[in-house]
Amino acid sequence: MKTKLTVTYVILSVFALGGLLPVLWMFVMSLQTPRALNSFPTLNWFKDFEFNNYQIALNQGGIYQGLINSSIITGGTLIISVTFATLAAYALANFEFKGKALLLIGILMTQLIPGMAAIVPLFDILKSLHLINTYTGLILIFAARTIPLNIWIMHGFFKELPAELREAAIIDGCSVYTTFTRIILPLALPGIGAACMFTFMQTWIDFIMPLTTLFDQNKFPFTVMLYKYVGDPIMGTNYGVVFASAVIGTLPTLLMFVFFQRFFVKGLTSGAVKG
């Protein structure tokens, strides 16, 4: 029994380390001087590390613009995607209508289309809508891309809420709308947290979509901004600065996770019904 547990932990640790390695690599690299980086592979990693790269990254200014742009795109996507998905999922979970099962499966099927395959058609659509090189266009794409899975996440949460809560609210005098806002929504917060988290991760780190639909340098989100640092014709590539910027760019994800994690804590509905 105990050995079995140990083996489990060893295997999990290996996977965790495997996942952490690139992050560690990024962090270590962000601390190297250009000289140390150029002497690769004989790195003197912990001998003369410095925080200079962060200073340079922050002073360049571009990174602020990148982070702001990323925030606008991600924030817009988050609001649209989670709002629509929540409302749609509530209807799907609680109301009977024709073709519901088919619709649910159809929504799931959209997830089978690989993102890359959709780039050219999406570009075409944006062009005919005159939304190339706009945040709106990009946000619509990201929203369309995340709504299906968000519907499924929220659908699961709504299905888990006991039907009697809704019925109790109806008998207490709630309309469909007040039942939703006063009773269901507060209880669905963990689901909304999960949907926000998922949407944030999908959108914040996306690189290809903004790269293909945005042309304006000052509209670039930080991922594309970072890419532009690589092979800068004047400065060459200062990898230390690129890595430092990358670390800064991942911080919001970390913060999001810490913030939303408490919503993942289950059991908010316990006490509603017996047990």
Added chain:
Amino acid sequence: MSRIVLNHIKKRYKNGKSFAVKDMNLSIENREFIVFVGPSGCGKSTTLRMIAGLEEISEGDLYINEKRVNEAAPKDRDIAMVFQNYALYPHMTVYGNMAFGLKIRKFKKDEINRRVTEAANVLGLNEFLNRKPTALSGGQRQRVALGRAMVRNPKVFLMDEPLSNLDAKLRIQMRSEIIKLHRRLNATTIYVTHDQTEAMTMADRIVIMREGEIQQIGTPKEIYDNPANIFVGSFIGSPAMNFIPAMLSLEGQIHIGNHTISLPENKQAVLKKKNYFGVELVAGIRPEDIHLEHDDSSDSSTVLTAKIDVAELLGSECILYTKINNVDLVVKVKSGDFKSGDEIKLAFDMQKMRFFDPETGKLII
């Protein structure tokens, strides 16, 4: 005034093959405490939910206060409901749970406060008002659910197995609390349970259901003494009524196993008039209407010899599972020294014996 009338109410679920409720006719008087009782799946909850407005009525008319309410929304029916699993709002405090219905109905703050405080007093929930439901015991949660219904001061209370999630002791305690509450509030109450003891102890009138049909409506005593059919006799009472295949001879005697017992004149007359002489019957007798016979000299035409299979001591009383020839007979007697295998002499209280038609199961007399 809140009289509820069910007029040929039927329910067929969309995906259901047959009717879950078949032709319910019932008139519930103002301030009555009505209990729906019956085995699982007999349509008790379905009927209650139709009265609440949570389930559409397929056919028939529902009247509350002489007004047809088939299409009225639940909130316009002036009802409150207590659910089996409490259905408290987990994100609100006890106070919030009780106040919610009033807030939604736009009551004034101090009126809400007055009503919630009063209900909390009655239910002994004062010290818990600021707690969330998670921090309460099952019994306390059930009280909050009652409180939530009470504060609205509804004309009709609907309760669907409100006590079935509580342990036995608490259930008995809450039983009497609900009755006290009913006396105090004087609202018409419909209470659903599958527990016949709850039905017997709480109801003004019991409605016994089976497979979507009403079997009998009556006071607990009426139903206990004169079950309308074999099903009711076996469902109400614990242990259940004994049912014995019997034959009535032309001499006015019935044959049970090898024994012959003579029947009182009045019973004979009725059976004769209804043409049940010389045919198979089902005799029904309650376990407590069979007595031990100690005196050997007594009239042998009503005394039977039985053999004890199992003796169950329940304190002051004792349940004996006995056999007379091949007929099983359950007897409830005062405690004594009984062992399995013992032979005892039993006498039937013949005036209490009921007769049922073996084909229809209906009560003859």
